[in-house]
Amino acid sequence: MQLYQGQQQIKRRLPRKPGKGLGKKLLLAAVGAGGVALLALCGYFLFLMATLPKVDRLADYRPPIVSQVFGADGNLVGEFYLERRTVVPVEKIPKKLIQAFVAAEDANFYKHKGIDYLGIVRAAVKNLISLRKKEGASTITQQVAKSMLLTPEKKYSRKLKEAILATRMEKMLSKDEILYIYLNQIYMGAGSYGVQLAAETYFGKDVEQLNLAEMAMLAGLPKAPNTYSPIKHLDRARERQKYVLDRMVKEGFIAEAEAVHARNTPIVIRSRKKVNSDQSAYFLEQVRIQLEEKYGEDRLYKEGLKVYTTMNAEMQKSAYDAVVNGLKAVDKRQGFRGALKYLSEAELDDFCKKVEEGIDSASLKQGATYQGVVTAVNPANGDVTVRVGDRTGLLPRKNMAWAGKVVLVNSYGKPAEVKGKALPLGAVVEVSVLTPDVNKGGAVFSLDQEPEAQAALIAIDPRTGGVRAMVGGYDFKKSQFNRAMQAKRNPGSAFKPIIYGAAIDSRRMTAATIIDDSPVEYDSGRDKAWKPKNYDNIYRGPVAMREALTNSINVVSVKILETIGVTAAIEFAKKLGIASTLENNLTLALGSSSVTPLELTSAYAVFASGGYRTTPYFVTKVTDRDGKVLEEITPPALPVFGAATSAQTLTLDGAAAPASPSPTTQLTAVPVIPPETAYIMTNLMESVVASGTGQRARALGRPVAGKTGTTNDMKDAWFVGYVPQLVAGVWVGYDQEKSLGAGGSGGQAAAPIWTEFMQRGLAGIPAQRFSPPDNVVFALINPRTGLLARQGSEGSVSECFITGTEPTSYDGEDN
Template identity: 80%
Template sequence: MELYKGQTNPGRRIKKSSGNNIFRAALISGGVIAFLAFLSFMGYFFFLLGTLPKVDRLADYRPPIVSQVFGADGSLVGEFYLERRTVVPVDKVPKKLIQAFVAAEDANFYQHKGIDYLGIVRAAFKNLISMRKKEGASTITQQVAKSMLLTPEKKYSRKLKEAILAKRMEERLSKDEILYIYLNQIYLGAGSYGVQLAAETYFAKNVENLNLAEMAMLAGLPKAPNTYSPIKHLEKAKERQSYVLERMVKEGYITQAEADHAKNTPVLIRSLKKVNSEQSAYFLEQVRIQLEEKYGEDRLYKEGLKIYTTMNAEMQKAAYEGVVNGLKAVDKRQGFRGPIKYLSEAEIGDFCKHVEDSIDLPSLKEGATYQGVVTAVNPGKSEVTVRVGDRTGILNRKNMAWAGKLNLLATYGKPERKGKTLNPGSVIEVSVVTPDVNKNGTIFALDQEPEAQAALIAMDPQTGGVRAMIGGYDFKKSQFNRAMQAKRNPGSAFKPIIYAAAIDKGMSPATLIDDSPAEYESGKEQAWKPKNYDNIYRGPVTMREALTNSINVVSVKILESIGVNTAIEYGKKLGISSPLAANLTLALGSSSLTPMELTSAYAVFASGGFRVTPYFVTKVVDREGNILEETSPPPLPVFSSTTSALNLAMQDVKNNNSAASSPTAVPVISPETAYIMTNLMQSVVTSGTGQRARALGRPVAGKTGTTNDMKDAWFIGYVPQLVAGVWVGYDQERSLGAGGSGGQAAAPIWTEFMQRGLAGVSVTNFPVPGNVTFALINPRTGRLAREGSEGSVTECFIPGTEPTSYDGDATNAGDEIN
């Protein structure tokens, strides 16, 4: 084969030319793609610039702050918030605390302009070496931008926005202004936002009173507030504290000697007395509903309102503990239901970890109830070892005696006799008799969450101010407020309303009624035959004896005498708004009422004849100190024996009309009728079904109530300064069982509450209206008795209703109902 002249290797030349063209085309294509990518990035960048929030609004930093709820004595009783925060000016924050945060979070804070480029390189290098994200590079300014202006989503677009906003913030705000926002905005664990609330939460101090050791511990929290929580993980918190102190030394903020001294300074973890929202939950929820409707969610949860209420904090605590103790007593009478569930040995660790995370205290609280798991059984000593979270203690025979004889097994697994057996893996409720020391040595008592529920409402009968309210056993499990929402049959607790109507109709405590069997047409095949609770019929008895012993048949005959419609109208006059049965069963409390309704009706007797409007809030003040609303209690007139009490009362109320939002006091019955009823109900306490209330050792009026099969138990009672009502029962109606009557289930709760709630309140007699008369009578006949007559008693009367004949007279002028 011959080559043309001048041609060496035409095939190779052609190949080389083709390679150059491909490279050139690729280079051009790459350039076009890069240019388009750059244009896309710039387009996206400018799009982001247009969507970023305004930085200027940070100059007027108004973070969400806690709205506080105060009791009648000015004590803090509750809080409403989205973020629990108290704002503190930056000039009140100690310099060393600021330096601690800067050293730990952003050493170049005072040098950079929003972005620490050197820090980014350093963090990237460390993360590359460790092959994991070990260190971040966000500046304090970037953290503020993310917290205040952006969402926490983990996207590159958010990081880009964060960087842009940080640069803008540095241009518009001073370093102190940025620190002011940061130190008040940052989350520091245990529900605390900002350094002031964190100082209170962990050390029970204001931020300006912190020592260096405490400052360093707070500054170590932003990295991982839960991991370094001094409440839950003190050793880890100290390790982080040491790191912060060494960073402060490196930055020249403190000396090594100062750092070493701080490391060796004991840190006492203690909180300012926290608001116990658990014991006040139902009261606070009622306040929340009322104010949220009026002011809206944002204002209530973010604007730091000061809300002043009618609550008496000590009474509220007594109400909560009285209900808890009372329900446990009712429940334990029904016996031990057995462990909640059984765990295998492998499941115990996870269960205890979950319990541990829910305990936000350095030690278990005396008297508190927790879920624990049995980890060991010692049948010989009749005791078991119980673990609650990471704490361990002993449950001995004495502290589980109420459960009767229990079978103690040393093996895991669900036993055949579930209700009477404890073995390893048994999950039970225990209360703390003696708290733990170093997470060991707790003495427990076997406990059990009650299945029954209760409600308690207490109010000032003179003003209507609600002093305490409990709507159930556990608000976290049921927000249904039984004090205001549950309508249940009051049973005999309704009888005082019938008797009061009868007093107004001219009857008297000495009126005789025949306690004998009776039957009434009921519209059914069989006639209705009311029966007495004890199935005993006593013959003629006075109204006083009938109410004292809660005699059913007599109550029905009184209602028949005055008329059902009269009683219904009377109930409405006392403030009852629920429908009332238009038949004779009304005398036995067959119409469902709320505890609030019935307690308010009794308040009319306690106040001397006035119906007051129950209320919860006395004043609301905004964060600037402006009063948004204020409620004044209604004035009650002072009666004299020479003035028509009812007319005077009406005139005084007319002359002292409060604002439309204020509670009102309306005279609805005469002071004489109110006093007669009070006097009658004092007998219920001294010698009738409400004798448990005698333990108060002061004048008390009240009435028990028990419905058929003991499905509902009531006690409503009062002293001159306070009226309270208690209901006990199951949400799904069933018998309370042994000890489920009003006197056994409800009256003990009422008595415990009043004993504690009235501590320090003066003992006062019920005032007697000037024109009430007193006469000596024979309680067996209802007639007047002569001085020295055997068995005679002094009785009270409204003038004109007292008997006019004596024992032995030929005629009896007294009333008698057959």
């Protein structure tokens, strides 16, 4: 027995077989690790489930949409947005367009529950065979989940979240509801989101008007909107269109014959007229500033406000064109500054590719300006071949005649021996399009250059204060500084009507008052006395006030100010709305105090309105995306030289009361000067246009009142003028003050811009005369003496007076 026990003890002490215990441990470790991993995975999955965004918010789909700005005629003139989108109900989207998207993006859309497992396998096989990612497997539902609820990060965790959310969406939303979100949310290239904006952007149509060829082309965009853009790459877009049509045939959505017909249907790129263009940028920026201050960024850029403004779209375009044309004319009088840069032959293609990227149209736009490169010259006739992006055109010698003698060089590189006016191969110049290119070739150009001077134009309805047009500079993209509202510059002689108005209003002087135009000097409190001089250095002796204003005589203007007093003139200017600080000395008569174009134009509007001051404004009504009125402006409306004589609120003729209670603001028109003063000043400024410094404005062929202004050394040029229905002011000058040079006076630089604008802006608006109020009388006078003249007297003229201020004695009689 003992022996047996000993043997058992010895047996127990024998060594174990190697590896037997280790295997068990490894197995246990593996099981344990797997359990931990499973728990971790479950924990991570539960974490994801808990942190995923709520799907139910998609049931009330309200994406960021465009806030639209409308002109006074109700037409769209601008947009504000983060994502340019117009939401369209799914029932308005053609069935074939929906089928095109389904065929191209998710053929099993109506069969799966959010995830297309067969599609995943199919994509994986194709990608494995091609050894690259050739095909994706995201369903339309997954794309909506990613777009609406997730970030675009490329991580496996995001794909997992996307799959979970897609299955949740399919349980809560119908297929049509998912398509509604998808087709309105998806980015379609060229800055457009959703199928409605894409239809407008590429084909100039509403989504219901698309044909099958256009539908298939749109359905091909989501894969790569820029790559398949019909605007930039029509050939690639056609290839993608064919793929979509083939998929539609395979899925049974269309017959092969329909696909063939669609492939052969011509594609016409015809974008709807763009808004937020250069021509209205400064006006829209002022509106944007006001709206952002009042409603905040989110509401403005995301909530689809409807903003109604005072802008007259035709006038705004006329204002922009007039400023551009006028500045180019001023600039070309200063001469050609030469090429912008010189490229080597090796640099040519890269430069042109960059230019091409900035061209967003199928052909070069007539009247537009582009940067082009000289690629060939013809020494025989002086014509030049210019390449703009991937297009080519001709710059005939006659179309650069304004530049003077330009040396053409048939080699690359800047010639050292010729300065400024050399055009070698590789020279980069600005050209404007006279004849658009056809099939990316054959355009005809004119040599151009960007003006260095700036200008501002603002036009106001004098009866309401509504701003009809505003341009604050040559190019808003390069300078957002709004010179119409922000630039304070010396008005020069354009300020004289305010001095003369104060004199008339004082009843101490009349249009027939005689002042001696002779040299004078004043103690300036410095070493030298101040001696005002006339612009032409001619002194005419005794002249009437009318002649003095007509010919903008400086010395007489100073003497008038001296007579009425500087304080009285400043008070009168403030009545007209001049808020800037004014010099309290006699130099004020010559426009020595800086004002903005808006201030000066608003002051002239008081004369045009018959003595009423209105507040310039831009916005008339704002509604939210549901049509609720957020604010509404009811402007005053005045008859031409209206008869009202006391401060009162005058409502717009024909304006209907709001249908529902809304925050309405009633603007007022305050009578600040007597209508007789306003009329006589208007009558005096009619003479400026008829026979004085503002004669360019006679081209309107209708009653016009206005005044030019030119400062020392021609640093500022002005013209402010009006007809009964519209007043406009123009300023021209350099931001950093310097002379405008030859042709830089108000009559030569500013008046042509004003005249071009008014000719086009007033087209279709009937001419009206300035009607005198009852207490203005006309008398026959001798303009050399200011006394009454008998009928038939040589040189006699009819002059207007405020009743009681007309002369009482006849010329030649003893006084």
